[in-house]
Amino acid sequence: MKSKWFIGLVVSLVVIAGLLNIYPQSELDEQILKTKQLLHESFVYHSDGKLKEAYAIINRCYSVDSENPYVIYYKAMCEYRFLEFSLDPDKSDLFDEYIDLAEEHADLLLENEELASEANVLLSAITIMKIANNSTLGMTHSGLVYQYAEDAIELDDKNPRPYIFLASMLYNTPEMFGGDALESLNMSQTALHLFENHTYENPLHPDWGKLDVLAWLGQAYNRLGEIEKAKTIYEQALEMEPEFAWVKYALMPQLQQQLESSSN
Amino acid sequence: MKKLILFIMLILVTSFTSAQQMYTFQGCVTTEDGRALPFVNVFVKQSLSGAMTEDDGTYSFTFKGNGEVVLVASMVGYERKEVQIVLEERTVIDMDIVLIEKVVLLKEAVVMGSSFSDEEEKGVVVKPMDVYTTPGGAADIFQTLKTMPGVTQVSEGAELYVRGGHPNETITMVDGAALYHPMTLESSYGGIFSNLNTGSFENMFFSSGGFSSKYGNVLSGVLDIETKNEPQQTKFTFGISMASTDFNGDVEFIKNTLGLRFYSQKSFTEPIMWMNGQKDRFTSMPTSQNFTGILTAKYSKTGRIKLMGMIASDKQGVEVERAEYNGIFDGKSVTNFFNLRHTDILSENILIKNSLAFHRYKNNWKLGVLDLEKTDDTYRIRTDLEWGISNELRLTSGFEAENREEHYLGTIPGEDYNMRPDAEKTVLDDRANVTRMGGYVELEKLRLFGIDNLFGAAGVRTDYVADISSQWYDVRSSVGYSFNKYTSLRFGWGTFHQMPELRLYAPTDGNPDLKPMQAIHYVVSFDHQISDGHSFRVELYHKDYENLPREVDTDINYDNSGYGFATGADVILKGRLGASFDGWISYGYIHTKRLWKDYEEYAKSDYDITHQVSFIMKYHISAMWEIGMNFKLASGRPYTPVVGSDYIESANVYEPLYASENSGRYPDYKRYDVRLSHYNQIFDYFTVLYVEAMNIFDHNNIFGYTYSNDYSKRSDIRSYFGSRTIVVGMMMNL
Numbered sequence: 001m002k003s004k005w006f007i008g009l010v011v012s013l014v015v016i017a018g019l020l021n022i023y024p025q026s027e028l029d030e031q032i033l034k035t036k037q038l039l040h041e042s043f044v045y046h047s048d049g050k051l052k053e054a055y056a057i058i059n060r061c062y063s064v065d066s067e068n069p070y071v072i073y074y075k076a077m078c079e080y081r082f083l084e085f086s087l088d089p090d091k092s093d094l095f096d097e098y099i100d101l102a103e104e105h106a107d108l109l110l111e112n113e114e115l116a117s118e119a120n121v122l123l124s125a126i127t128i129m130k131i132a133n134n135s136t137l138g139m140t141h142s143g144l145v146y147q148y149a150e151d152a153i154e155l156d157d158k159n160p161r162p163y164i165f166l167a168s169m170l171y172n173t174p175e176m177f178g179g180d181a182l183e184s185l186n187m188s189q190t191a192l193h194l195f196e197n198h199t200y201e202n203p204l205h206p207d208w209g210k211l212d213v214l215a216w217l218g219q220a221y222n223r224l225g226e227i228e229k230a231k232t233i234y235e236q237a238l239e240m241e242p243e244f245a246w247v248k249y250a251l252m253p254q255l256q257q258q259l260e261s262s263s264n
Numbered sequence: 265m266k267k268l269i270l271f272i273m274l275i276l277v278t279s280f281t282s283a284q285q286m287y288t289f290q291g292c293v294t295t296e297d298g299r300a301l302p303f304v305n306v307f308v309k310q311s312l313s314g315a316m317t318e319d320d321g322t323y324s325f326t327f328k329g330n331g332e333v334v335l336v337a338s339m340v341g342y343e344r345k346e347v348q349i350v351l352e353e354r355t356v357i358d359m360d361i362v363l364i365e366k367v368v369l370l371k372e373a374v375v376m377g378s379s380f381s382d383e384e385e386k387g388v389v390v391k392p393m394d395v396y397t398t399p400g401g402a403a404d405i406f407q408t409l410k411t412m413p414g415v416t417q418v419s420e421g422a423e424l425y426v427r428g429g430h431p432n433e434t435i436t437m438v439d440g441a442a443l444y445h446p447m448t449l450e451s452s453y454g455g456i457f458s459n460l461n462t463g464s465f466e467n468m469f470f471s472s473g474g475f476s477s478k479y480g481n482v483l484s485g486v487l488d489i490e491t492k493n494e495p496q497q498t499k500f501t502f503g504i505s506m507a508s509t510d511f512n513g514d515v516e517f518i519k520n521t522l523g524l525r526f527y528s529q530k531s532f533t534e535p536i537m538w539m540n541g542q543k544d545r546f547t548s549m550p551t552s553q554n555f556t557g558i559l560t561a562k563y564s565k566t567g568r569i570k571l572m573g574m575i576a577s578d579k580q581g582v583e584v585e586r587a588e589y590n591g592i593f594d595g596k597s598v599t600n601f602f603n604l605r606h607t608d609i610l611s612e613n614i615l616i617k618n619s620l621a622f623h624r625y626k627n628n629w630k631l632g633v634l635d636l637e638k639t640d641d642t643y644r645i646r647t648d649l650e651w652g653i654s655n656e657l658r659l660t661s662g663f664e665a666e667n668r669e670e671h672y673l674g675t676i677p678g679e680d681y682n683m684r685p686d687a688e689k690t691v692l693d694d695r696a697n698v699t700r701m702g703g704y705v706e707l708e709k710l711r712l713f714g715i716d717n718l719f720g721a722a723g724v725r726t727d728y729v730a731d732i733s734s735q736w737y738d739v740r741s742s743v744g745y746s747f748n749k750y751t752s753l754r755f756g757w758g759t760f761h762q763m764p765e766l767r768l769y770a771p772t773d774g775n776p777d778l779k780p781m782q783a784i785h786y787v788v789s790f791d792h793q794i795s796d797g798h799s800f801r802v803e804l805y806h807k808d809y810e811n812l813p814r815e816v817d818t819d820i821n822y823d824n825s826g827y828g829f830a831t832g833a834d835v836i837l838k839g840r841l842g843a844s845f846d847g848w849i850s851y852g853y854i855h856t857k858r859l860w861k862d863y864e865e866y867a868k869s870d871y872d873i874t875h876q877v878s879f880i881m882k883y884h885i886s887a888m889w890e891i892g893m894n895f896k897l898a899s900g901r902p903y904t905p906v907v908g909s910d911y912i913e914s915a916n917v918y919e920p921l922y923a924s925e926n927s928g929r930y931p932d933y934k935r936y937d938v939r940l941s942h943y944n945q946i947f948d949y950f951t952v953l954y955v956e957a958m959n960i961f962d963h964n965n966i967f968g969y970t971y972s973n974d975y976s977k978r979s980d981i982r983s984y985f986g987s988r989t990i991v992v993g994m995m996m997n998l
Contacts, residue, residue, distance in 0.1 A: 013474035031312050049303070056316045059338065064310055097340050110520065142950075147497045174888070177945055 028068065031061050032204055035074045039081065040208060046245040048085050054078050069112045070204045076105035076122055083129040095133050102126050117156035118206050124148035124165045137257070142177070145169050160194035161209045163187045167216040171223070185220035186214050211237055215246055222255060227262070228254055279354060287351055290324040291359040293317045293337055301339065309334035309346065337361045343655070372969060398880055399892040399956060405468065406446075406458045409487070412876040413852040414472035414803070417898040417933055418871050419967055420983045422447055422457050425871045426472045427805060428830030428856035429484025429783075430490040432765055436460075437479075437488045439572060440646050441603040441621030442666070448531070448552040448578045450597055459576045459599060461527035463501075463512055466492040472834070473805055474756030474787040477723030477740045478662055481701040483762040483783045483809075493568060494523035494560040499780030505954075505993025506535040526557045530564035531578075536991055547592050548581030551728060567608035574601040583921075585981075587971040588917045589632050589684045597627035613652040620645050632683035636674035636692065640766075643667045660723075662703065669697040670766040682917045694770035699765065702727040706740075717746040724847055727761065727780075736761045736780055742787075750793040758785050764813040768822050775813075775822040782810045798839030806831045812860035822868075828858030828869060847881035847892075865923035867902075874899040888944065894937040900930035903968070909975040918974045934963045935985065952995045962988040 038054035041047065055078040061071045078156035079102035103126055109119035127145045131137045145165060152162035167187035173179030191213045200207060214237035221230035234255065237247045293304045300321030307314020308327050314336075315325040327333070330351055338344040342363040349357060390901045400410045406422035409415050423431035436446045438460070449456045467490040471479075479486045495514030503510045508531035530553045537543040554576040561569045567822045568729070579596035603621040610616050648662035671694070678688030706723030720743040728735040738757030760778040761979040768774040789803040812826025832854035833913040853876075858869040859912075876898040883891050905928040909918040939956040959965070968981040 027312055052303040053316050056303070056307075056314070059305055060307045060312050060314045063307070063336070064312060107520070143499055144497055175952055177943065 004074075028061055028065060029204060030070075031057050032068075032074060035061070035078070036204070036206075036208075039074065039077060042081060043208070044211065044241045044244050048082075048091070049080060051081050051085065068197075069109060069115050072105050072108050073115050073122075073206065076102055076109070076119075079105060080122055080125055080129070083126065083133075086129070087132060088243050095129070098113065099130070099133075100127070114205075117152045117159045118161065120148045120152035120155065121159065121161040121165065124152065124162065127257065128165060128168060133150050138177075142169065142173065158194055158198045160191040160201060160213070161206070163191035163194070164209050167191065167213070167220070171216060171220055181220050181223040185217060188217035188220060192217065203237075211241060211244055211246075214240075215251060218247070218251060218255075222258070227255065227258060231259075272886065285328070285330060285351070285355065287327050287329070288324065288356045289313075289327060289335065289359060290322070291361060292321045292770075293323065293361045293363060294321055295342075296362055296364055301342075303336050304339045304342075304361075304363065306335065306337045306361070309336050312604070335359060335361075337363060338739065339363060341365065346707075379509060390570040399937040401893040404457045405460055405462055405465070405487070405489075409470055411850060411880055411894065411896070412470070412878075413836050413846070413850040413878075414832075416484075416852065416854060416871055416873040417876055417896060418873060418901055419421045420456075420965070420985055424485060424487070425873075426485030427807060427832060428828075428854055428869055428871050429807075430871070433483040433762060434485035434487065435479065435482040437486065438601075439489070439491055439570065439603055439605040440617055440619035440648065441623070441644055442603075442642065443601055443623060444640065444668075445597075445599055445623075445625035448554070448576065449550050449580055450595070456550075459556075459574065460489065460512075461512070461554075461556060462528070464525060464527055464556065464558060466490045473807070474740070474742060474758055474785045476660070476721070477704040477706050477725040477738060477758070478660060480664065480725050480727050480738070481666075481700060481703065481780075483761050483781060484807075491558055491570070491572060492525060493570075494521070494562055495525055496520070501995060503993065503995035506539065506991050507531055507533055521561060522559075522561050524557060524559050525938065526555070528555045529553065536989065539990060542987060546580070546582050548579060548594065549682050550578070550580035550582075552576065552578035564608070568606070570603075570605040572601070572603045572605065574599065584631060585970045586683060587920070587973055587975055590680055591632045591683070591685075592630075594630040595627065600624045610649075614668045615650040617648045617650075623779075632685045633675060633677045633687045633689045634683060636672060636676055638668075639671040639673075641669050658708045659705070660708070661705040663701075664703075665699070665701045666699070667699045668766065669695060670770075671695045672767065672770060679919070681919050682915055684917070687915065687917075690773070691769070692980075693771060694772050694774075696769035696774070696776070698729055698731050698766060700727055700729045700763070700771065712743065719744050719746070729763065730782075732777060732779070734779055736782075752791050754787070754789045754791075756785065756787040756789070759783070760785060764822075768813050773821055775820045777820070778812055778813055778822055779824045781812050781824075781826075794839065798837075800837050801835070803834045804832075805834070809858065809860075812858065814860050817861045826858065826860030826863075828856065828860065828866075830856035830869075831853060832856075845881060845883050847879070849880075850876075850878045852876040864922075865925050867927070870902060870926065872902050872926070881970050888942060890941045890943070892923075892939040892941070894935075894939075896935045898933040900932050901967075902926035903928050903930060906969075906971060906975045906978070911974075920971070920975050930966055932965075933965050934961075935965060936960045936963075946996065950996070954993055954995075956991045956993075958989040958991070959985045960988060 008060035035054045035058040038050050038057070042050035042054060058071060058074045058078055061068070062075055079098040082098040083092045083102060085091050086093070103123070106119050106122040106126060109115045112119070127141050127148065131141050146169065149162040149166050152159055156241050167184045170180050170184035170187060172232050191209065195210045195213065215235050218230040218237070221224055221233060234247045234252050238252070268403060289306070289308070293301045293306065295301055300319070300859070302317050302319045302321060304317040304323070305314060306317060306323045311326055311329070312325065313327040315323045317323045332348060332350050335347045335349055336344065341873070342365055345361055345363055347361070348360060349359070398411060400485045406424060409424060410417060411509055414427050418425040421812060424434045425431060426434045436443045446458045446460055448459055469488045471486045473484065495516050498514060498516045500511070500513040508529055510527070510529040512527045514523065514525050530551070532549070532551055534543065534549045536957045537546060537549060554574070556572070556574040558570060558572045563569060578597040579728065581592055581594045584593045601621070601623045606618040608616055615645050615867055621644045625640040626638065644664065644666040646662065646664040648660065651659040653659055673693045675689040675691050677683050678690055682688065684960065702725060704723060704725030706721060708721040710719045712718040712720045720741065722741040725738045726735060738759045738761055742754055743754035744752055744754035760783045763780050764778050768778055769776050775906045786806045787803060789801065792800045801978055807830040809828040811824040812828060813822045813824060814826035815821065816823050817826070832852065834850070834852050836848060836850040838848035854873060856869045857866060859866040877896070879895040881893050885891060905926055906920040907923045908921040910921060935958070937956065937958045938960055939952045939954055941952055942950050944953060964980065965983040965986050966980040967983045969978040970981055971978050
């Protein structure tokens with residue numbers, strides 16, 4: 001008798017799964033992980049092609065499951081990275097195309113227990129991009145960058161990413177308005193410490209940012225006159241990712257030039 | 265038993281898998297003109313199977329499934345394309361796809377032209393930051409708009425004289441509700457500043473003609489403001505200058521759900537008048553106070569309810585020299601404005617906006633025999649619906665009902681040349697009450713008649729006023745052509761009606777049966793966006809006025825026999841020069857004539873400011889220092905000169921005899937304002953310190969003449985900023 005019930009149950013489950021055309025979660029996760037990897041590569045190589053590829057994949061995931069928080073997160077993350085590309089002079093149109101989307105998708109995650117801290121990080125980063133796009137917003141939006149970052153820390157004190165944007169703000173804000181290279185350096189070091197002492201078990205969870213931190217840390221050292229330390233940090237970054245475009249083609253050559261001119 | 269289970273499962277699994285076959289999708293994605301499109305996301309809907317197109321637009325991917333599927337091609341900037349495909353025996357599916365470039369539905373301002381807004385897609389951009397930083401503008405929206413072409417420099421007050429129209433012919437709307445008295449310190453010369461705090465604006469849109477049919481009962485211009493939504497953080501700002509102090513705050517009660525924004529200001533002009541040597545003119549220094557609060561509740565992802573309240577008051581006492589009498593003008597006023605605003609998205613493409621508002625303005629003016637109290641109450645309800653039928657077609661419709669009552673109580677002089685306290689007077693206790701209902705519908709279409717880049721709009725509205733048994737219709741339309749993303753040409757035409765000011769409906773000295781005034785607008789507009797942040801516009805316009813109220817020597821006091829016209833051209837160039845300079849230069853030409861009110865003949869109107877140039881330049885010296893300059897040059901305003909006088913023995917007063925209507929012109933208006941701002945950090949608070957010099961060359965701008973007792977000699981009445989005025993102030997972000 002029991003076995004009949006068991007057979008019935010198995011048959012029902014298989015039929016329901018078939019009818020609902022449920023995708024194995026692993027396949028969706030696989031695609032999310034692929035997006036995550038492409039996002040990383042896009043950042044390292046400063047490749048908008050890889051970013052577009054990542055966005056295409058995550059949009060396919062979104063068409064399958066638009067409520068999956070990780071799908072929403074990486075969609076927002078791609079849209080934020082497009083905003084970064086909008087700083088390239090020939091890609092300024094990207095800002096208008098992605099700013100509302102990025103904000104909308106990051107907002108959706110504010111109530112998600114697992115990703116609320118990351119959503120605040122994204123909103124902090126998006127606000128910085130708004131200021132970068134229109135510097136007059138600096139006066140009114142700077143507070144918001146700090147507010148989102150502080151909320152992110154409050155929600156997850158082991159999350160290193162809020163410190164990246166605190167470091168970036170403190171580095172880029174003129175001293176008279178509260179900018180402080182030393183404080184920026186402290187923020188980067190805090191982030192680095194958190195990166196080295198805490199990992200998230202879920203492979204889908206965001207773990208980007210270590211390279212960003214090294215770039216900001218090097219710049220802070222440089223501004224404080226510690227050029228050798230800056231160089232070591234940049235070398236560390238290139239050791240991790242030899243093709244890290246930001247350091248390899250911008251920050252390091254700049255530093256070399258400084259070193260050369262100081263030796264002359 | 266185990267064997268049985270395995271057998272059943274094997275059958276089931278086999279049955280599912282055998283029905284699913286592997287297919288290869290391949291093809292090429294191109295634009296309409298055959299250009300290969302890389303980076304297009306091509307995928308089977310609700311599946312993870314897909315690919316991105318290569319540089320040559322080709323794609324290829326495999327998919328396992330059966331039955332009917334939908335192939336999707338999507339890319340930012342292009343219309344998403346979906347193709348239904350029945351999967352059959354053929355396992356390789358060749359599908360070439362053509363994507364059409366997405367055309368973003370233009371907003372009504374783009375279609376209608378003649379507008380300034382803080383949104384780039386609406387044409388020439390005027391951002392709140394422009395309002396804050398325009399030298400001499402006191403961060404006032406009206407003063408900044410007066411530097412735009414089409415708004416003539418008739419006086420130094422904040423009132424907007426738009427393309428030959430009286431200030432009453434321009435409406436100010438806040439969150440869908442009409443604010444009929446947005447000024448502080450109103451007198452017969454108009455108000456000086458607005459009661460609206462620029463910090464509260466989310467969007468603003470100003471049109472100087474040819475505007476949408478959603479705006480009714482208005483002849484010349486529209487300023488439409490949407491206030492900010494709930495704050496995203498709690499913060500406060502404090503500002504103080506020699507003329508005013510203000511304290512503003514954003515308070516977040518529940519994150520992304522409930523918050524309050526408030527703006528409070530108190531102006532005290534004594535220090536500035538003292539410093540600039542004008543204190544003696546005043547018996548009571550002009551002062552004003554204003555509190556505005558906006559409580560916003562976001563009740564769903566798309567829905568918001570916003571309650572706005574504004575309470576403002578002011579008073580002033582100033583010495584007035586007239587031919588027959590030197591006295592003191594005492595003026596005071598109170599403004600209350602409450603608006604309940606609701607917005608939501610009803611379905612995917614339908615936006616609803618509702619507003620329920622009450623507005624009371626009450627003032628009292630005293631000068632000699634004049635002692636008049638005016639109360640103006642308005643109740644108003646309004647609903648607007650915006651339906652984006654497709655990316656190319658939008659329907660806007662709405663309804664409004666408004667009850668407005670003006671009550672005049674007190675005494676006015678029997679003859680306008682005798683204001684002495686013992687002069688002949690007329691006692692007034694008049695009420696004019698009018699209820700108006702209006703509705704409109706408007707269609708905006710891109711790719712008009714299937715022609716790319718051709719767009720247009722057409723709308724009709726009707727208004728009905730039972731009290732005067734009058735119903736009228738307005739038809740408005742426009743058509744435009746975009747040569748490319750940056751350059752466009754538009755033509756607009758429309759009829760506009762507006763009821764004359766309610767005072768003219770008063771039974772005692774008005775006519776309760778006056779019909780609405782009418783204007784027909786013709787506008788041709790050429791816009792060119794030179795590059796990011798640089799815009800150029802030139803507009804030609806003509807307006808015909810009919811049914812204007814005209815004073816007649818019969819029992820009905822006024823009839824609708826007045827008429828007139830305004831013809832002109834407006835040009836503006838706005839943008840940046842290098843990284844440090846930004847600003848704009850504008851030029852306006854106008855020729856306008858009217859026969860209305862007490863005009864004796866068809867003559868140049870009071871607002872015929874033939875030429876007007878504004879030059880606003882801001883130079884960012886460094887991150888901490890900014891200097892701004894505002895230079896205005898305008899033809900003098902027309903006036904009717906006094907050519908002699910008759911002695912009236914019974915009243916012991918001279919009656920002035922006038923030349924032809926508006927046959928004289930005041931001297932040209934010139935004013936240079938300079939503002940130096942220093943951005944700093946004081947006690948960890950972001951702070952702006954500024955010093956502003958208005959009319960730095962002390963040019964003698966006048967807004968009228970005063971005469972000797974028998975009108976044989978005249979002397980100038982200097983304008984508000986007729987003398988050099990210096991203001992020092994600071995603003996601190998707490």
